[in-house]
Amino acid sequence: MTIIQLISALLVGAGTIFLAASIKKGLRVRRLAPHTHQQSWLIITLLMFFFVACYIAFVTLLVADIPFPLESITGLVFLGGAFFVFLIINMSESTIHTINESENRLRFANDTLETRVLERTKEINATNTTLNKEIKERTRAQNELKNSYFEIDQLINTAVHGIRVIDTEFNMLRVNQAFLDLIGFTGLQEEIIGKKCYDIFAGVYCGTENCPMEFLPKTKKRLTVEVEKKRLDGSIVPCSLTAAPFFNPEGEIIGIIEDFNDITVYRDAVLTQKVAKEAAQRASLAKSEFLANMSHEIRTPMNGIMGMTGLILQTDLNPEQREFMKILESSAESLLAVINDILDFSKIEAGKFQLHETPFRLADTVENAAHDFAGPAAEKNIELLCRVKPNVPDHLIGDPGKIRQILANLIGNAIKFTEKGEVMVTAELDQDLNNHSIIQFIVRDTGIGIPQDKINDLFDSFTQADTSSTRKYGGTGLGLSIARQLVALMGGRIGIESVEGKGSTFTFTLRLGKQPEPQGVEDIQETPEYSKKIRILLAEDNLVNQKVATNILTKQGYEVTTASNGLEALKAYKSDTFDLILMDVQMPEMDGFEATRKIRDMEKETGANIPIIALTAHDMEGYKDKCIAAGMNDHTSKPIRKDLLLNAIENATRTA
Numbered sequence: 001m002t003i004i005q006l007i008s009a010l011l012v013g014a015g016t017i018f019l020a021a022s023i024k025k026g027l028r029v030r031r032l033a034p035h036t037h038q039q040s041w042l043i044i045t046l047l048m049f050f051f052v053a054c055y056i057a058f059v060t061l062l063v064a065d066i067p068f069p070l071e072s073i074t075g076l077v078f079l080g081g082a083f084f085v086f087l088i089i090n091m092s093e094s095t096i097h098t099i100n101e102s103e104n105r106l107r108f109a110n111d112t113l114e115t116r117v118l119e120r121t122k123e124i125n126a127t128n129t130t131l132n133k134e135i136k137e138r139t140r141a142q143n144e145l146k147n148s149y150f151e152i153d154q155l156i157n158t159a160v161h162g163i164r165v166i167d168t169e170f171n172m173l174r175v176n177q178a179f180l181d182l183i184g185f186t187g188l189q190e191e192i193i194g195k196k197c198y199d200i201f202a203g204v205y206c207g208t209e210n211c212p213m214e215f216l217p218k219t220k221k222r223l224t225v226e227v228e229k230k231r232l233d234g235s236i237v238p239c240s241l242t243a244a245p246f247f248n249p250e251g252e253i254i255g256i257i258e259d260f261n262d263i264t265v266y267r268d269a270v271l272t273q274k275v276a277k278e279a280a281q282r283a284s285l286a287k288s289e290f291l292a293n294m295s296h297e298i299r300t301p302m303n304g305i306m307g308m309t310g311l312i313l314q315t316d317l318n319p320e321q322r323e324f325m326k327i328l329e330s331s332a333e334s335l336l337a338v339i340n341d342i343l344d345f346s347k348i349e350a351g352k353f354q355l356h357e358t359p360f361r362l363a364d365t366v367e368n369a370a371h372d373f374a375g376p377a378a379e380k381n382i383e384l385l386c387r388v389k390p391n392v393p394d395h396l397i398g399d400p401g402k403i404r405q406i407l408a409n410l411i412g413n414a415i416k417f418t419e420k421g422e423v424m425v426t427a428e429l430d431q432d433l434n435n436h437s438i439i440q441f442i443v444r445d446t447g448i449g450i451p452q453d454k455i456n457d458l459f460d461s462f463t464q465a466d467t468s469s470t471r472k473y474g475g476t477g478l479g480l481s482i483a484r485q486l487v488a489l490m491g492g493r494i495g496i497e498s499v500e501g502k503g504s505t506f507t508f509t510l511r512l513g514k515q516p517e518p519q520g521v522e523d524i525q526e527t528p529e530y531s532k533k534i535r536i537l538l539a540e541d542n543l544v545n546q547k548v549a550t551n552i553l554t555k556q557g558y559e560v561t562t563a564s565n566g567l568e569a570l571k572a573y574k575s576d577t578f579d580l581i582l583m584d585v586q587m588p589e590m591d592g593f594e595a596t597r598k599i600r601d602m603e604k605e606t607g608a609n610i611p612i613i614a615l616t617a618h619d620m621e622g623y624k625d626k627c628i629a630a631g632m633n634d635h636t637s638k639p640i641r642k643d644l645l646l647n648a649i650e651n652a653t654r655t656a
Contacts, residue, residue: 162239162260168253170196182239182260184231212243216256220245229260238263298339300542303639306332307548310642314555336639355489359515360400362427362439363388369407370425376415383422384415391429393437397513402486407441409479410506414445421446421503430509440509449500458496483508534653535559537578539569539595540615541587545638549582549615552642558649566590570598578610580652583632585616592616593630600631611652615640 156163162179166172175189185192212223222244229239242259309329317325370386377384388394407425414423424444431438450458458480487494487508494508536558540546550560561576563569565587573581581599585592596612603609614627614635624635636648 162262164197164258164260165255166197166258167255170198172197173255179260182231182237182262183229184233184235212241212256212258216243216245216253220253226263238267240266299638300545302332302336302339304542304544304548306336306639307552308544311548311551355399355402357398357513358400359395359397361394362392362396362512363394365400365403366407366425366427366441369404370411372408373411373415376412377423380415380419382415382418382420384411384425385422386425387427389426389428392427392439393429393514395515396437396439397515398490398510402490403510406483406486406508407443409483410443410508413479414443414447414504414506418445418447418503436511436513438509438511440507442505442507444503444505446503449502449504450496450498451500452498455496455498533557533559534579534649535561535577536649537561537563537569537572537576537581539563539566539581539587539592540584541565542584545584545615545640549640549645552640552645553649556646566592566595569595573599573610574602580649581610581612582615582649583612585614585627592632593626596631613648613652 156174156176159176159178162182163174163176164172164179165174172192172195175192177189180187180189216223222242224240224242227239227241229237229241231237240261240263242261243256245253245256248254306329309325309332313322313325313329366388367386370384374384411423411425422445424442426442426444428440428442429437430440484494487510490510490512492508492510494506496504496506498504534557536553538546538549538553538560540549540562541564546562546564550562553560561572561578563572567590569581569583570590572578583592583596587595592614599610599612611634612632614624614632616623616627616635616637627635633652634648636644
C-alpha cells in the first residue's frame with residue numbers, strides 16, 4: 001500500500017468515524033427533536049444517507065485502485081463532508097436543546113397561565129354569583145321600597161285626616177286629597193308638591209311662633225295643638241293639628257309630618273253637650289227645688305195628722321176610739337214610710353244623698369234597728385232575733401243613720417213576708433284591715449221566699465216579686481232599690497239567696513273605719529236638773545203644727561210663746577227673754593234663715609248666743625248644713641217626732 005493509499009484510508013477512516021458519530025448523535029437528536037423539528041431532522045437524515053452512499057462509492061473506488069489525485073480528493077471530500085455533517089448534527093443538537101428548554105419554559109408558563117386563568121375564572125364566577133345575588137337583593141329591595149312607597153301613598157291618600165309632609169325648608173313633599181279638600185284646593189297634588197307651604201296656605205300659625213317647624217327641631221317631640229286653618233276661600237276651619245318630626249339615619253330632623261283633623265263637628269258637639277249639661281243642671285236644680293217643696297208640702301200636713309193623732313191617743317178614749325186612732329196612727333206611719341221612700345229615691349237619683357260619717361257603736365245601731373220592729377213582729381207572733389258576733393269591733397266610723405235605714409228596709413220586708421217562724425239579724429266580721437273593717441250583715445227569714453226568675457230584678461226600682469193586681473203585701477217597690485244604692489254609696493255589696501216557700505237571706509257588706517276603743521271611760525248619762533222653767537219661742541206659720549208642738553212642749557213642762565213668721569219671731573225676741581228658739585224654715589214675710597241671721601247680728605252687740613233649732617219639712621241632703629251655715633245650732637225634720645224633738649231641745653239647753 002502506498003502512502004497515498006494510506007492517507008486515503010486514513011481519511012476514509014476518519015470520515016467513517018465522523019459519520020458514525022454523526023449517525024449516533026443524529027439518532028439521539030432524533031429522539032430529542034420535537035415534532036415541530038421533524039422536517040429538519042429529515043434533511044439531516046437524507047444528508048447522512050448521502051454521505052453513507054458516498055462512502056460506499058469511495059471504498060469501491062479505493063479497492064478498484066483509482067488514480068491518485070482522484071482517490072485523495074475523494075477521501076478528502078468524504079472526510080470534509082462527514083465532518084460537516086457532524087458539525088451540523090452537533091449544532092442541531094444544541095439548537096434542539098435550546099428549543100426544548102424554551103418549549104418547556106413556554107409549556108410551564110402556559111400551564112401557569114391556564115391555572116391562573118382557571119382561578120381567575122372561578123373568582124369571576126364567584127364575583128358574578130355575588131353580584132347576581134346583590135342585584136337580586138337590590139332589585140327586591142327596590143321593589144319592596146317601591147311597594148312601601150305605594151302603600152304609604154295609599155295610606156296617606158285614604159286617610160280621613162288631612163296629611164302634609166314638609167322638609168326643613170318649608171317645601172311640601174307630600175299631601176293627600178283630604179288635606180286638599182280641607183283647605184279647598186281643587187287642583188292636583190302634583191301642582192303643589194315642591195312649593196313652599198307659606199306661599200300657598202296661610203294658617204293662623206304660619207310664620208308665627210306657633211309654627212311646628214319653628215320649635216319641633218328644638219324639642220324633637222310630637223306636638224298636638226288646636227289651630228284655625230284658613231281655606232283658600234278665606235273661611236276658617238278649626239283643626240286639631242298633630243305634628244311629628246322625622247329624621248335621617250344620623251338623627252337629624254329632615255322634616256315634619258302634619259295631621260289635620262277637622263274638629264268642627266267635635267266643637268259643635270262640645271257646645272251642644274255644654275248646652276245640654278247646663279240644661280240638665282238647671283233641670284236638676286229645678287228637680288231639687290221641687291223635691292224640697294214637695295217634701296215641705298207633704299210633711300207639713302203629715303206633721304199635723306201624726307201630731308194630733310199622738311195627742312188624741314194621750315187623752316181618755318174608749319176602746320173603740322183608741323182602736324180607730326191606732327189604725328189612723330199606723331196608716332199615717334205607713335204613708336210617711338212611702339213618702340220617705342219616694343223622697344229618698346229622688347234624692348239618690350238627683351245626687352243629693354250624702355254620707356255623714358261619725359263615730360258610733362255598731363251594736364247600738366243594729367239593736368235599735370231591730371227594736372223598731374219588735375211591735376210588728378210580736379203582732380204576727382214572729383220571733384225577731386238580733387246578734388252581733390263578738391269578733392265585730394263595736395267602735396267604728398260610718399253613717400249609722402244610713403246603716404239603720406238599710407237594716408230597716410230589710411227587716412221590714414222580712415217581717416212583712418213572713419207569716420210564721422223567725423227573722424234573724426246578724427252582724428259579723430268579714431275582713432279586718434289596717435284602718436278599716438269589712439262588716440257583713442245578714443237578715444234571714446222563714447217567709448214565703450222569692451221565685452228564682454224574680455231574684456235578678458229584685459233590686460230594680462219599682463219592682464216587686466208579686467206584681468199582680470191582687471198583691472197582698474203592698475209597698476212601693478223602692479225599699480230594696482234604695483238599700484242597694486245606699487250600700488253602694490258606702491262601698492259595699494248586697495245580695496240575696498232565696499228558696500220559694502222556705503225563706504230568704506239578704507246579705508250586705510260595708511267598709512267601715514276603725515276608731516280607738518275608749519280606755520277606762522264609763523258612759524255615764526246624767527239627767528240635767530233645771531232650776532227654772534225653760535222658755536221656748538216657737539216660730540211656725542202652720543196653726544196645726546203650732547198646736548202639735550205647743551202641746552208636746554207644754555206637757556213636758558216647757559213654757560212656749562208662738563210666732564207665725566220671721567218678723568213676729570224677731571219682735572218677740574227683742575221684747576222678751578227666751579232660752580231657746582224653734583225656728584220653722586219656710587214662713588211668709590220673712591223665712592227662718594233670714595230671721596236667724598238677723599238674730600245673730602243682734603247678738604254681736606249683746607254677746608248673747610241663744611240656741612236655735614230648725615224645724616223643717618225639707619228633708620233634702622245638705623239642708624242641715626244649710627241651716628248650720630245660717631247660724632242655727634241643730635236641725636229636726638217634720639213630721640215632728642216627740643223623742644227626737646225633746647232630745648234636740650235637751651242637747652241644746654245642756655250646752656247653752
